[in-house]
Amino acid sequence: MSISTREFVCIGCPLGCNITVEHDEGQIKSITGNTCPRGAEYVTGELTDPRRIVTSLVKVEGGELPVVSVKTRTAIPKDKIFDCTRALRDIVVSAPVHMGDVVAADICSTGIDVIATKTVERG
Amino acid sequence: MKKDLIIIGGGPAGLAAAIAAKEAGVDDLLVIERDAVLGGILNQCIHNGFGLHTFKEELTGPEYAGRYIEKAKELSIPCECGTMVVDLALSDDRKLVTVMNKQKGLYTIEAKAVILAMGCRERSRGALNIPGYRPAGIYSAGTAQRYVNIEGRMPGKEVVILGSGDIGLIMARRMTLEGAKVKVVAELMPYSGGLKRNIVQCLDDFGIPLKLSHTVVDIKGKERVESVTLAQVDEKLKPIPGTEEEIACDTLLLSCGLIPENELSTALGVAMNPVTNGPLVNESLETNIEGVFACGNVLHVHDLVDYVSEESALAGRKAAQFLTEGLARPDRTISIRAVNGVRYTVPAMLDLSRMEEKQLVRFRVGNVYQDAAVVVSAGGQELINRKKKVFAPGEMEQVILTKKQLSLIPELEELVIEIREAKQGEGR
Ligand SMILES: Cc1cc2nc3c(=O)[nH]c(=O)nc-3n(C[C@H](O)[C@H](O)[C@H](O)COP(=O)(O)OP(=O)(O)OC[C@H]3O[C@@H](n4cnc5c(N)ncnc54)[C@H](O)[C@@H]3O)c2cc1C
Ligand code: SF4
Numbered sequence: 001m002s003i004s005t006r007e008f009v010c011i012g013c014p015l016g017c018n019i020t021v022e023h024d025e026g027q028i029k030s031i032t033g034n035t036c037p038r039g040a041e042y043v044t045g046e047l048t049d050p051r052r053i054v055t056s057l058v059k060v061e062g063g064e065l066p067v068v069s070v071k072t073r074t075a076i077p078k079d080k081i082f083d084c085t086r087a088l089r090d091i092v093v094s095a096p097v098h099m100g101d102v103v104a105a106d107i108c109s110t111g112i113d114v115i116a117t118k119t120v121e122r123g
Numbered sequence: 124m125k126k127d128l129i130i131i132g133g134g135p136a137g138l139a140a141a142i143a144a145k146e147a148g149v150d151d152l153l154v155i156e157r158d159a160v161l162g163g164i165l166n167q168c169i170h171n172g173f174g175l176h177t178f179k180e181e182l183t184g185p186e187y188a189g190r191y192i193e194k195a196k197e198l199s200i201p202c203e204c205g206t207m208v209v210d211l212a213l214s215d216d217r218k219l220v221t222v223m224n225k226q227k228g229l230y231t232i233e234a235k236a237v238i239l240a241m242g243c244r245e246r247s248r249g250a251l252n253i254p255g256y257r258p259a260g261i262y263s264a265g266t267a268q269r270y271v272n273i274e275g276r277m278p279g280k281e282v283v284i285l286g287s288g289d290i291g292l293i294m295a296r297r298m299t300l301e302g303a304k305v306k307v308v309a310e311l312m313p314y315s316g317g318l319k320r321n322i323v324q325c326l327d328d329f330g331i332p333l334k335l336s337h338t339v340v341d342i343k344g345k346e347r348v349e350s351v352t353l354a355q356v357d358e359k360l361k362p363i364p365g366t367e368e369e370i371a372c373d374t375l376l377l378s379c380g381l382i383p384e385n386e387l388s389t390a391l392g393v394a395m396n397p398v399t400n401g402p403l404v405n406e407s408l409e410t411n412i413e414g415v416f417a418c419g420n421v422l423h424v425h426d427l428v429d430y431v432s433e434e435s436a437l438a439g440r441k442a443a444q445f446l447t448e449g450l451a452r453p454d455r456t457i458s459i460r461a462v463n464g465v466r467y468t469v470p471a472m473l474d475l476s477r478m479e480e481k482q483l484v485r486f487r488v489g490n491v492y493q494d495a496a497v498v499v500s501a502g503g504q505e506l507i508n509r510k511k512k513v514f515a516p517g518e519m520e521q522v523i524l525t526k527k528q529l530s531l532i533p534e535l536e537e538l539v540i541e542i543r544e545a546k547q548g549e550g551r
Contacts, residue, residue, distance in 0.1 A: 009323055016319040035512070052324065053171045055183055056300055057275060067275035069169035071183055078328070085300045099189055117169060118185040 003029060008046055010039040019043050051075035055117070056085050058103050063095030064123030068116050070103050076110045083108045095122045127151040127446050129220050129234040131208045131387065134163020136419020137240035138191040139432040143439025144238075145198045148447055153232070154200060155222060157207035161195070162188035163242055164420075165428065167265075167272045170293055172320075176429035187428060211237070211391040216413065218391075236414040236442045239388055239402065240435065243420040245290070246379040260348035264290040264378035268297070277301055279374025283351050284308045285339050287315040287322075289426065291378025296325035305329075306370055309337040309353050311360060314491075316380070318426065318517055338362060342375065351375055381424045391415065398467040399423040406473035406482055407441035407450060408434070416442050423469050423485075430485070430519060434469075437483075451476050457535050464488050464514075464542035465497070475529055482524045488514045488542055495544035497522060501532050514542060 003022050010017045019033040021043050028047065031040045045051070053075045057067040076084060084107050091104055097120045104114040128149050130137045133156030141154050160166065165173070168184030175181055178190070195202065203224070210221040218234045245263045262270070262278055268290060270276045280303050284291045287310040295305045308326060313336050315322055326333055334353065340362050341352035355366040383401040385393070394411040396403045401422040402410045409416050418438035419431045444450055453474040461468050468486045484499075492514040499507040499522055506529075507522050514520060522540070529535060 009319065009327070011320040011323045052328070053181065054300070055170045057169070057272065059275065065273060065275075067273070069183060069185055069272060071169075071171060081300070081328075085302075089302075099186060117183040118166075119189075 006047065008043045010034060010042050012036070012038040012042055021047055023047060050078040052078055052081060054081055054084050056088050058088055058114075058116075059092045060097060060120050061092055061094045062122055063097065063120040065120050068093065068097045068103070068120045069118045070114050071117050072107060072110075073113050073115050076107070076112050080108050080110055084110075084114075088114065095120050124230070124232045126153050126232055126234045128153070128236045128238065128442055129218070129232060130154045130238045130240055131220070132156065132163065132240035132242055132419070132421070133158070133161040133202055133204065134240060134242050134419065135165060135188060135191060135428050135431050136242065136421070136435040137163070137238070138188075138195055139435035140238045140240055140416075140418055140439035140442070141200050141202075142191065142194050142198060143436040144443045145200050145439075147440050147443030149443045152200065154195070154202040155206050155208055155220070156202060156204045159205050161192050161202060161204065164265075167269050168293075169272045170297070173428050176427065177432060184428075191432070208241075208387060211387045213391065213412065218415065236416070236445055238435075238438055238442055239385075239393075239410075239415065239417040239421050240419050240438075241384045241387065241421045243381040243383045243424055245377075246382050258342065258344040258346055258348050260344070260373050261342070261375045261377065264288075264294045264376045267294055267374075267376050271297055271301060277303060278376075279303065279348075279372075281306060281372040282374045282376060283339075283353075283370055283372045284376045284378060286310065286378035286380070287317050287333060287335075288378045288380055289317045289321050290381075291376060292317045292321040292325040294376055294378070295331050296329060299329045299331065303374075305331050306372055307332050307334055307353070309334045309339065311336070311338045311356060316517060339375070340367060341369075343369075348373055348375055381420070383421045383424065385421060388417070388421070393417075396467060396471060399469070401469075403471050404469060405453065405456070406470050406478040407444075408438040408470065409441065409445075409450070413452075414442075414445055423467070423487075425519060426517065427519065433483075434485070437479075453477065455535075457529070457538055459484065459538045459540060461486060462539060462541045464490060464492060464495075464544070465540050468540060473524075475526065475535075478524075478526055478529075480526050482526070483521055484524060484540070485519055485521045486540065487519055488516055491515050492542050492544045495542050497540065498543050499524070499538055499540050501529075501535055501538050504532070506538070508543075 008019045022029040055071045101116045165184035165188040171181045173182045173187040206224040212219040220232045245265045282305045340354045343350045352369045354362040402417045416438040418435040458472045496510045
């Protein structure tokens with residue numbers, strides 16, 4: 001057994017509690033410092049499977065704008081964020097692109113699609 | 124040209140106001156937008172976190188704007204893009220709106236009512252009080268956001284950001300994701316002006332340090348920025364000698380806060396609130412000039428677009444009422460006095476005969492208060508006493524007053540709104 005501790009700042013509300021978690025290789029032993037149950041939920045997610053929605057840009061060919069804004073449809077694992085943005089840098093789509101169009105399917109094998117968040121017409 | 128209603132600005136505020144006015148029966152209306160497209164500042168805010176309240180979804184800025192642009196199209200609301208309002212004047216009770224359009228040149232539209240929805244702009248570089256050169260590579264955070272997110276250009280590779288407002292924090296993440304190295308975010312105050320959520324997700328997630336009580340004291344480089352020097356400041360915000368640290372970088376972003384864009388309002392003679400730098404409005408979001416309404420960031424700076432849409436719909440409804448049945452002239456005006464930690468309220472006054480059944484009053488506090496209560500009273504009688512775990516300057520607050528409750532108080536002239544605290548916090 002090797003108990004380690006990690007500190008988090010809860011983003012559930014402006015109080016921003018400093019929460020300490022004691023865990024044994026991801027197995028949570030104790031959660032202290034949270035003022036309400038949402039804080040415990042938040043740190044559990046952060047410790048076991050931290051995820052973020054990633055927003056970025058993809059190049060557009062022949063469009064009214066040179067780039068289109070995109071997002072992952074749902075949150076992807078935090079450690080895939082940079083792989084995801086790197087992969088998006090190499091993608092070029094042709095105009096028109098419509099809001100909601102899939103720009104890259106199953107990005108970095110996360111099972112999650114990257115979709116356009118803006119419409120870029122032919123320019 | 125004549126119009127019943129002109130809406131200046133096609134951002135979320137202008138769009139929501141136009142939609143509400145049209146739905147309330149105003150057909151002869153026009154939205155004027157100086158950009159080539161509608162949507163305002165949201166077009167460059169490609170991050171998620173918009174519409175949590177309205178749509179129960181985390182949309183990106185363009186997606187949120189898209190929903191309102193679609194709605195405006197469905198309702199066939201006419202919008203003139205690429206057209207800038209350059210002057211506002213009064214002629215009797217008519218509003219003269221002078222606009223500039225590349226194709227049509229300069230012309231004036233006569234309107235019965237006007238809704239001001241021009242949004243806000245960033246505080247200028249003047250905030251940066253440093254002698255010496257102004258080499259290339261210094262941008263306001265909003266300008267950088269536009270370069271990166273709309274034009275697809277990166278302003279630089281090694282970045283220092285001064286100011287920890289939300290735009291600065293969001294740009295720290297944006298530039299990091301695009302491959303730049305953000306070395307540090309420096310903040311003059313001992314607390315950040317941004318939402319905690321953004322500090323965690325934009326800085327902590329990427330290991331970007333936030334230096335509180337720090338400022339830029341020197342910039343090196345003639346053609347292009349080569350380094351900036353940071354120093355710690357004391358309680359009087361003066362740099363402490365000996366704490367200087369030089370940081371090599373090619374780009375300095377300034378995120379020094381937003382200020383409502385009210386040159387046009389002032390030209391028209393609209394009375395301003397010195398705290399918000401926005402117009403003083405009553406329960407109908409009407410300014411001191413009859414038939415001139417204001418909403419969105421031009422009225423007071425919002426951090427949540429959902430509130431902008433809600434507030435602007437009220438301005439639209441009230442403008443419609445003014446045009447169709449006529450708004451009664453204020454008869455029993457009650458002023459709202461903000462004291463003890465409450466910096467201002469919108470509206471700043473209300474009229475019993477004109478208010479809707481429920482009146483939302485939004486406000487901001489001047490400090491962090493824990494386990495405190497917001498109290499609204501009339502002549503010592505408490506009308507509202509609502510406890511909250513935290514009040515913070517970064518988050519807009521609200522209370523709801525009802526017509527019923529206010530009508531029961533005889534000769535009501537003033538309401539007082541204040542924060543009553545158990546103990547005061549240290550900052551965030
Ligand atoms: C960087 C940044 C990040 C944000 N992040 C979030 C977030 O994560 N979540 C959230 O909910 N909210 C966020 N907000 C807040 C939200 O985007 C704003 O409160 C909202 O966009 C304000 O809407 P508005 O219509 O008042 O102003 P704007 O969007 O600025 O629109 C004003 C419009 O008026 C036009 N205009 C101005 N003057 C004239 C003139 N003279 N003639 C013609 N047209 C004119 C402008 O071109 C512009 O299109 C953010 C804001 C910024 C700046
Ligand atoms: S633990 Fe609860 S009270 Fe504390 S910041 Fe999170 S949501 Fe807010």
